[in-house]
Amino acid sequence: MPIASNDRSYASDDPRRTDAAGAGSASAAGATGEHGARRESRVAERVQAVPSSGIRRFFDIIASMDHVISLGVGEPDFVTPWPISEAGIRAIERGHTHYTSNLGLLELREAIASDLGRRYGVEWDPIEELLITTGVSEGLDLAARAIINPGDEVIVADPSYAAHAPAILLAGGAPVAVETSAAQGFALEPDRVEAAITNRSRALLLGYPSNPTGAVLDRPTLEALSEIAQRHDLLVISDEIYDRLVYGGAVHTPIASLPGMKERTITLGGFSKSHAMTGWRVAWAAAPADLFGGMLKIHQYAMMSAPTVAQHAALEAVRAGEEYVVSMREEYDRRRQLMWRGFNELGLSCAEPRGAFYAFPSVAQTGYDDETFAEQLLLREQVAVVPGSAFGAAGAGHVRACYATSYEEIEEALERIRRFLHSAPMAK
Numbered sequence: 410m411p412i413a414s415n416d417r418s419y420a421s422d423d424p425r426r427t428d429a430a431g432a433g434s435a436s437a438a439g440a441t442g443e444h445g446a447r448r449e450s451r452v453a454e455r456v457q458a459v460p461s462s463g464i465r466r467f468f469d470i471i472a473s474m475d476h477v478i479s480l481g482v483g484e485p486d487f488v489t490p491w492p493i494s495e496a497g498i499r500a501i502e503r504g505h506t507h508y509t510s511n512l513g514l515l516e517l518r519e520a521i522a523s524d525l526g527r528r529y530g531v532e533w534d535p536i537e538e539l540l541i542t543t544g545v546s547e548g549l550d551l552a553a554r555a556i557i558n559p560g561d562e563v564i565v566a567d568p569s570y571a572a573h574a575p576a577i578l579l580a581g582g583a584p585v586a587v588e589t590s591a592a593q594g595f596a597l598e599p600d601r602v603e604a605a606i607t608n609r610s611r612a613l614l615l616g617y618p619s620n621p622t623g624a625v626l627d628r629p630t631l632e633a634l635s636e637i638a639q640r641h642d643l644l645v646i647s648d649e650i651y652d653r654l655v656y657g658g659a660v661h662t663p664i665a666s667l668p669g670m671k672e673r674t675i676t677l678g679g680f681s682k683s684h685a686m687t688g689w690r691v692a693w694a695a696a697p698a699d700l701f702g703g704m705l706k707i708h709q710y711a712m713m714s715a716p717t718v719a720q721h722a723a724l725e726a727v728r729a730g731e732e733y734v735v736s737m738r739e740e741y742d743r744r745r746q747l748m749w750r751g752f753n754e755l756g757l758s759c760a761e762p763r764g765a766f767y768a769f770p771s772v773a774q775t776g777y778d779d780e781t782f783a784e785q786l787l788l789r790e791q792v793a794v795v796p797g798s799a800f801g802a803a804g805a806g807h808v809r810a811c812y813a814t815s816y817e818e819i820e821e822a823l824e825r826i827r828r829f830l831h832s833a834p835m836a837k
């Protein structure tokens with residue numbers, strides 16, 4: 410589990426440390442530090458403090474099996490729309506194989522700035538406030554490292570994207586989990602956020618539309634969170650990678666567009682999900698100039714610049730990618746309805762997923778915990794879902810199922826789940 414509900418932080422000797430750290434610990438047993446102190450591990454404590462991924466074990470099992478329908482991996486099944494790929498190919502043909510400016514191609518930053526101005530109603534300066542990053546993954550790391558001092562607390566929803574709490578830990582901070590519930594559609598509740606604030610609170614990390622729950626925060630909730638952030642002088646990191654994927658009348662409101670919020674918000678967005686570009690590794694981060702300066706400092710030493718060919722492809726995505734975004738979203742919506750209704754018909758109660766491409770049904774009715782359910786479903790019917798507890802303690806009793814897979818495969822997966830639920834009881 411990335412985080413446990415009441416954990417304020419992870420101690421460096423936390424038994425939930427990563428396997429990698431554990432291996433390091435064994436091989437370095439008895440190592441002696443610079444000042445003669447006996448060191449337990451050669452891996453830095455900060456890294457040991459990050460718990461191992463709850464998802465990995467399942468992917469190891471899946472890799473060894475045939476005929477698995479995977480609802481596990483969170484990436485589009487579509488390939489990158491051809492004109493976008495072609496722009497990448499053209500970039501190679503024209504010899505655009507060098508570094509770009511640390512900030513990224515100016516043309517791309519300008520195009521993103523005007524796209525965000527239009528869609529978000531927020532004007533970011535493409536020279537002093539907008540950075541091209543190697544995926545939102547890098548943006549998240551930069552944001553966390555740029556603002557967190559040792560021991561600073563950052564509030565995160567539980568459950569949340571598996572990399573959110575680790576990004577805080579790796580930056581030396583302490584994730585503070587605020588529980589969300591199916592009863593509230595997994596929306597982050599402002600009262601609970603307020604109750605989690607201490608004098609060490611530095612920031613609020615939001616990830617909506619949500620991986621893993623599909624929750625979208627409505628405007629009044631975002632306004633209440635904004636008011637809290639301003640009153641307690643919190644910064645906000647807002648991972649809006651699924652901003653284009655909302656359905657059924659849901660509206661995504663960027664928190665930076667609310668009064669007084671642009672000044673205290675780092676917004677992260679990208680192309681991986683909206684344009685089926687996960688492998689290109691290109692995204693953007695928008696931040697007020699001082700925070701942008703901090704992030705740029707880390708980026709220029711750690712990354713230099715985002716992949717050049719991918720930046721050319723991204724430019725085409727911003728300029729001419731809209732029709733593909735719309736048609737992929739329509740298809741996700743069709744699959745979303747099939748999956749969400751399908752789970753409820755099977756008795757696995759599922760709140761309506763309003764964004765991203767995940768459903769998060771409860772499996773509590775089956776009498777089995779989420780890990781057992783996921784493992785047995787995989788072994789017996791070759792359907793892969795991810796146990797909800799991989800996303801935080803409050804995800805227990807649920808599983809995450811991704812509908813970025815074909816309609817037919819989702820139909821077949823639902824049929825296999827039906828068979829699974831009606832077959833002999835699972836061995837506990």
Ligand SMILES: Cc1ncc(COP(=O)(O)O)c(C=O)c1O
Nearest residue numbers: 483544545546570620679681692
């Ligand atoms: C919420 C969230 N943020 C960030 C990422 C990573 O995005 P990128 O491919 O841009 O690094 C993912 C990928 O699953 C995600 O779900």
